[in-house]
Amino acid sequence: FKGQVLVNHQTVTSNHHQALLKLGALIEHPALYPYMTGRQNLALYAQSEVEIDELARALEMEAYIDARAKGYSLGMKQKLGIALALLNHPDLVILDEPMNGLDVEATILVRNLILRMAQKGTAFLISSHILSELERVVSNVVLINKGKILL
Template sequence: MVQVTGLRKTFGHRVVLHDVNFAITTGEVVGLVGPNGAGKTTIMKALLGLLATDAGNVRVLGQPVSVNTHTVVTQQVGALIEHPAIYPFLSGWQHLQLMAASVEQMTWVVQALQMQTFIRRPAKRYSLGMKQKLGIAMALVKRPRLVILDEPMNGLDPQSVKRLRHLIGQMAGEGTTFLISSHILSELEKIIDAVILIDQGEMLLQRTMVQFRESARQSLVVRTAENAQALRVLLQAGYPVAQRGSNLVVTQPVALTPLLHTLLDAHIQILKVNQHQEDLETVLLRLLAERKA
């Protein structure tokens, strides 16, 4: 669906993209993540043919994309980049009329995002969340083959976020490909199949979520009635353990049963045991910290 090869972009003397390479397959939901200023929006604009690049190639559905060649984008791609382009005196329905091929398409997306109560109001009367929904609706209304969304969850209430997640999953199941940038990693993690990490214009990794979870560090969180004594007992037994607040954290995967027997044999009452695995946000922050170390 998407093939990016050797993408490079400079603004003056500042290099904002360094030899970026990645591919996205049909029906895949991919998260594009990284710190502010990492180059995420620049990549998205290049994919849409909105920004001239200094080197590299972008292909969507096998067709080249540039500022001079982006027919495939206008026909097959929907996008919300930065802020929705909204005319204040047009209603939401009129905005969709500018984008859609049929009333059926408009009705479908209004119902899917539950916009019926405000869709015919002038957009100047919209709240931030209503404007965001309209921007998303404009990106989805033609049921494009590829959808590019930049911070789509900004301004949405929890119910709307959940509804959007469901809609993205449904469309991806029908073959639509998504590239989504978001700082709300806890929500992004629930819907993406793969993640691309960008930092300072460089692509640090592209992994499936299965690979990501396999590389996530696991730990064991234990709380006892006598943490100080439990810490001494576990250290003497050779466990990699540290005290964090009211918990003892074993920082490497270990067999649970022998550890519990070690504590019980020392007559220490166990109050809580949890197994913890790093989430997407924790792993990415760790990778970025390791890069800067």
């Protein structure tokens, strides 16, 4: 593939990635350290313990945030990955299949969190095959097929 990535009009390369400091992402499966607790995974990237507690509360992770991630269910791992993407109040959050592995309650919780953050100015780029879920949170749609924008 050829091309370039621009974030806030800044080119992103392997040597120049300052523009990514205000970007959060969950791509496919969360990259977690299984022998660390959820809190420890978040602490690797968080600017404050207060932010970890706020995200754990917002995503209803308090009951297991101090347990080792290796014992997490798929849904628990997904919520931890979403928390990692939301750390440090990013301007742009890229989520790939964010509802994967979540039960109905957790899906509603994440949906409402996305809507609240979007109202406060955070932009979201969400990739999903569950179009019915996307239509509950999106304001604009881009359809891409084989790297080409269709709509």
